[in-house]
Amino acid sequence: MGIKVPEALTASHIHYDGEAGRAWAAGLPALAERFLDEWDLRLDGGTRHGAVALVLPVVRADGTEAVLKLQPVGEETADESVALRAWAGEGSVLLRDADPETGTMLLERLDDRSLADVPDVMRALDVLTGLLRRLVTHPAPEGLRQLGDIARDMLGEVDDALGRLAREEDRYWLRWCASAVAELVSEPGDRLLHWDLHYENVLAADREPWLAIDPKPLAGDPGFELMPALWNRWEEVSGAGDVLRRFDLMVDGLGLDRQRAAGWTFGRVLQNCLWDVRAGDDELSEIQLAIASALRVRW
Ligand SMILES: Nc1ncnc2c1ncn2[C@@H]1O[C@H](COP(=O)(O)OP(=O)(O)O)[C@@H](O)[C@H]1O
Ligand SMILES: [Mg+2]
CATH class of the missing domain: 3.90.1200.10 (Aminoglycoside phosphotransferase (APH), C-terminal lobe)
Incomplete structure (x- = not known):
């Protein structure tokens, strides 16, 4: 099943990072496929995104709902998993898994409403x-x-x-x-x-x-x-x-x-x-x- 990168997300990365941003966005489907496979996940519903991250609702092998969050590793984003681990879900979303090298995280699935x-x-x-x-x-x-x-x-x-x-x-x-x-x-x-x-x-x-x-x-x-x-x-x-x-x-x-x-x-x-x-x-x-x-x- 193909993963579509929302145009607005690609545009945002081009806006902030130029050609490097375009290349990063273009690589997202392959990156997502890699972690769906490595972490044994299946896609479950529509793509979400912010200005930076692609967020894919998934189901884990044990049947629990989660989201796969993909974002480039930068000064601001690099330590997201460190903070989430320290908070351990007390007032923040739970971290289920993380790959610091690619900036990929598996998170507890929350609601659409903010x-x-x-x-x-x-x-x-x-x-x-x-x-x-x-x-x-x-x-x-x-x-x-x-x-x-x-x-x-x-x-x-x-x-x-x-x-x-x-x-x-x-x-x-x-x-x-x-x-x-x-x-x-x-x-x-x-x-x-x-x-x-x-x-x-x-x-x-x-x-x-x-x-x-x-x-x-x-x-x-x-x-x-x-x-x-x-x-x-x-x-x-x-x-x-x-x-x-x-x-x-x-x-x-x-x-x-x-x-x-x-x-x-x-x-x-x-x-x-x-x-x-x-x-x-x-x-x-x-x-x-x-x-x-x-x-x-x-x-
Ligand atoms: N754990 C989650 N459960 C459900 N939706 C999420 C979760 N994390 C992020 N999202 C959705 O994806 C969007 C972008 O994620 P976010 O972590 O805020 O990245 P960005 O840095 O791009 O704002 C959020 O505004 C929200 O709609
Ligand atoms: Mg956000």
Whole structure:
């Protein structure tokens, strides 16, 4: 039976990785066949995907449902299985098997429904925060990317990025975020962070009502975790007050120091902005600026 790679997934890999991305996507059917065979799986239902991964529902030889997740091995994705193993299914999807060399994983099958489908965003955020609270109680396993290193690298990039920004307002906010990070860089934290816990990365389940998927783990301060849930479902944010309501709900739910959490959130704004500038933008994103300016009163 042929495995079809969704066009949108191929397009996404070409967008991020050019010809290498196209080649990776083209190799997916063969890679999937290899692991269906090696892990004794049979396909069971329609293909799913995100911006990065191809996810195939499968049934294992013992009859249990699972999904086969295929993604390229990169800095962000390399340690997904390490984090899932550390969490051992407590608030996160269970890892059944992994091949670190190819970035292939066999995961517990969860529902189609995600927190993006929960109409009340504050209720969705409450669930997300409850999961995050459990996930970040774990100390980071040895060998993960370190927030301290990421922060130092970002600070090293700021001068060059400032030179590429056309508007004074953008330079102001880039400097603002960098100065917050400079104050915090010597205390980067040591918790196991998910880094990408937005609404679509929390799926409904049977074992627990909701479980986290898709970590891009690193070791650091939980304040660095808040940004994805601030800027996703942005259409439902009606102003600075709403940004603060989301931020405060998470800070209180996680028991964080408000100012430090604001500082690390500026760190995430900095990370996103440097990313955009590196990709050729000469203006900062409006959403990033709106979040930074809303949070100014918390710093
Ligand atoms: N364990 C799972 N059970 C069911 N569906 C899943 C599972 N893991 C991922 N998916 C589906 O595949 C999509 C992409 O997977 P994800 O791990 O989020 O990768 P990406 O990095 O591409 O976002 C998810 O949004 C979800 O619809
Ligand atoms: Mg995802």
